[in-house]
Amino acid sequence: MARPILWIVVPCYNEEQVLPLTAPMFLQKVQELTDGGKISKNSRILFVNDGSADKTWSIIRELAEKDEHYIGICQSRNRGHQNAVLAGLMEAKDRCDITISIDCDGQDDINAMDRMVDEYLDGAEIVYGVRAKRDTDSFFKRFTAETFYKLMKTLGADVVFNHADYRLISAKVLQHLADFEEVNIFLRGMVPLVGFKSTTVSYDRAERLAGKSHYPLRKMLALAFNGITSLSVKPITLITAIGAGFSFIGLILMIWAVVKAILGQTVAGWASTVCIVCLLGGIQLISMGILGQYIGKTYLETKHRPRYIISARTWEAETRHYLEDDLS
Template sequence: MNTSKLKICILTAAYNEEHNIDTFYETTKKAIKNLPYSCEFFFVNDGSIDNTFSVIRSLAEKDATVKYISFSRNFGQQIALKAGIDAINADAIIMMDCDLQHPPELIPKLIDIWQTEKVNIVNTLREEDEELSWFKKKSSQWFYKILNKISDLQLEPGQADFRLIDRQACQTLKNSKENDVFLRGMIQWIGYKQAKMKYTPQKRYAGESKYTFSKMFKLALAGITSFSVKPLHGAIYLGFTIAFLSFLYLPYVLYSLYFGSYENGWSSVLLTIAFFGGLNLIILGILGVYIGNILIQNKERPLYIIQEQNINENSRT
């Protein structure tokens, strides 16, 4: 294969990263300048409210290899990356953060693994940063343990959104119409030949992480609910358990009734509430399975809205 004809696209999603964009571009440009490939940058402005988009647009005016799309509002990093996948036409896409925590100097290694091992996807595994807080370390470990336990996925701890995907895997992801986008799960679910590479994350160049606790929780919830209905099944099991346990009150009710040590009407009300509460959970759990499946299948709202772009619609695949 003539490698000089291969097109590699560096995809990054940016939200309020005005102080990182230029440095990311310059550092990455330096890392890929000697590669025997046609390389492009693709920025997705995820509804930034600072000067991020102005910086991206300025780069695009100076460098024709810089492409971008800009959302009408903030839709989230996972959706922004999915939008980039939908728009890009390349032999391989390398997804990475623009805060330089994903080292640009590892790009040649990702490509080398892709070429030599003949795989479709090269994942990266983040080695644990000793400077991370105890809570972040534990929450990450718990997330992967819980996700692997209650879903059909088996993700390795430390798996990051720093990866290479080839054209075939990209096309499969383009065809996905899911609204709750969880790329780590989707990458594992689609299969294909995959390889992995460990890396040590660098410190963020500027600014603070945009992944608040609520956003991390939402991402974890999307990962669980997008690939499993076991939580809904759990509601059914819980309902049966509570309904069964409610019958354990019966001996106590009979004892209280016989010896007269009860408030009038208390025992019957308690038993009724416990039983029907469990019964309601059973019914809601069963309905939830069906409604959840229908909801996932029939959501038709657009995943994102593009306000501005500098790519030709005819160039998309």
């Protein structure tokens, strides 16, 4: 069996502080896997600049000039983490045998790649990196993170518990993932939908090496809501069930009120009326908001806008450089 060509896909957004620290780590891992006979010497590290406002793209270009293993693409503007990962995967799918997506911050254990590649060589097409424990997290962070995954699962999004975007995907799977044309991207739920043989590899997550996190609680909640509404209609089913339940309760109360009126036992009930109106009004507003999210997503999907636009590639710059030398 020929050694597979691996592309490590690394999304980057304002990572000028941490990139000089983690880039050599990625390169060392590629060299270790190559020397160990697990991957081809033609393997690469693909940095995806997600419209950074700092010197991230300049650093990527400098790395590409120093070592052929480093390559990079630059998006025309910031489009978000999920779009950046997808851009890298789609760029890699026709040029390699396997990809491993990993964040740039150094928190994911890079040594788990060895076991990921081993699982691929044993027949797995997708290998999910899963956190073994969350002992280093605060109670609040651990609670919100675990609630995030449980809520996603409950509401119909097929996600792997404690898995983010650290995963190995074969080129075969990527070819089918490319057929998913939705604009609202949530890869943690989309990849399992493709199918094929999959497994997990557990690892311990470390502290960020430098810089600050780009995923505060606000963005995590937005990601969760986007994932749920992009992959499942269960919230609408839940709204229907709640509406049916309250309609049944309302029917019972209406019968009770009629009976009380016939018996002449009715009394003024200002407090109960206000409570019922407020409760039903709140439920209606929430329901309208959720329905509005689905309608809005449908509106965006019908536009068929591009999910990412590549404005530059490091190897294109190299080609131009060679052509200029030949012409001169």
